[in-house]
Amino acid sequence: MMRLDSFARGAAFAAAAAAAWIPWALCAGAIVGRAPALALYLAMATALFAAGIAPRGTRRGAVALAVGGLALTLALLARSATELGIGLAVLLGVVRGAYLYRGAPSRTLLREAALLLGGLLLARFVGGPSPLATAFALWAFLLVQSCFFLLRGGRATTPTRGAIDPFEAAQRRAMELIESRPP
Numbered sequence: 001m002m003r004l005d006s007f008a009r010g011a012a013f014a015a016a017a018a019a020a021w022i023p024w025a026l027c028a029g030a031i032v033g034r035a036p037a038l039a040l041y042l043a044m045a046t047a048l049f050a051a052g053i054a055p056r057g058t059r060r061g062a063v064a065l066a067v068g069g070l071a072l073t074l075a076l077l078a079r080s081a082t083e084l085g086i087g088l089a090v091l092l093g094v095v096r097g098a099y100l101y102r103g104a105p106s107r108t109l110l111r112e113a114a115l116l117l118g119g120l121l122l123a124r125f126v127g128g129p130s131p132l133a134t135a136f137a138l139w140a141f142l143l144v145q146s147c148f149f150l151l152r153g154g155r156a157t158t159p160t161r162g163a164i165d166p167f168e169a170a171q172r173r174a175m176e177l178i179e180s181r182p183p
Helices: 007-032 034-053 060-077 081-100 105-126 131-146 166-180
Strands: none
Touching: 007 034, 007 131, 034 060, 034 081, 034 131, 060 081, 081 105, 081 131, 105 131
16 A cells, blocks of 8 residues: 655555546446435545555555545445535544644644644545545545645654653642652
8 A cells, every 4th residue: 555645645545546546436337326325435535545645654554444444334334415515524633632742732632623624625626426526525635635744844744652741740740749649
C-alpha cells in the first residue's frame, strides 16, 4: 500500500479513490444496490486512507483493520449517506488527531475541525445523486484531507515512545507532593 505522507500522494489517492468509485458503483450497485455499495466503498476508502496516512513505525494493517471495523459499523448504523459521511469524517479526524498524530489538544482540535468541516462542505457543494457527482464529492473530501500535511509542515511525525505529555508530568508531580505530605 502506498504511503500517503505528503499532499501530492494524498491528492493522488483522492483521485484514484474517486475514479474507482464509478466502476464499483456499476458492479456492486447492480448486485446489492447503490446505497449499500456506497456505504461499503466509503468504509473501505476511509480505512485505506487512515492506514495510508499512518506515520512510519505504525502498524498500518492494524490501523486499517481497526478503522475498517469501525467504519463498517457506522455504515450499518447510518440511516443516510449524509449521516455516514459525517460519521466517517469524525472517525478519520479522531484517529488522525488522537492516535496517529498527537499534538497540542487545542491546535489539533482546531486543525481537525477545519479540515473535516472544509472537506464535508466542499463535498456537499460538488456532490450530487449521480455516480459522477459522488466521485467528485469523494475526491473533494479526500483532497481537503490531504492538506493535513501542508498544515503540519509537510512531514509526518510519530509520538516518541516514553515521552510524557507536559500535563501528565505536572499531574504526576502534584500527586507526588500530595502523597509525600504528612497527614
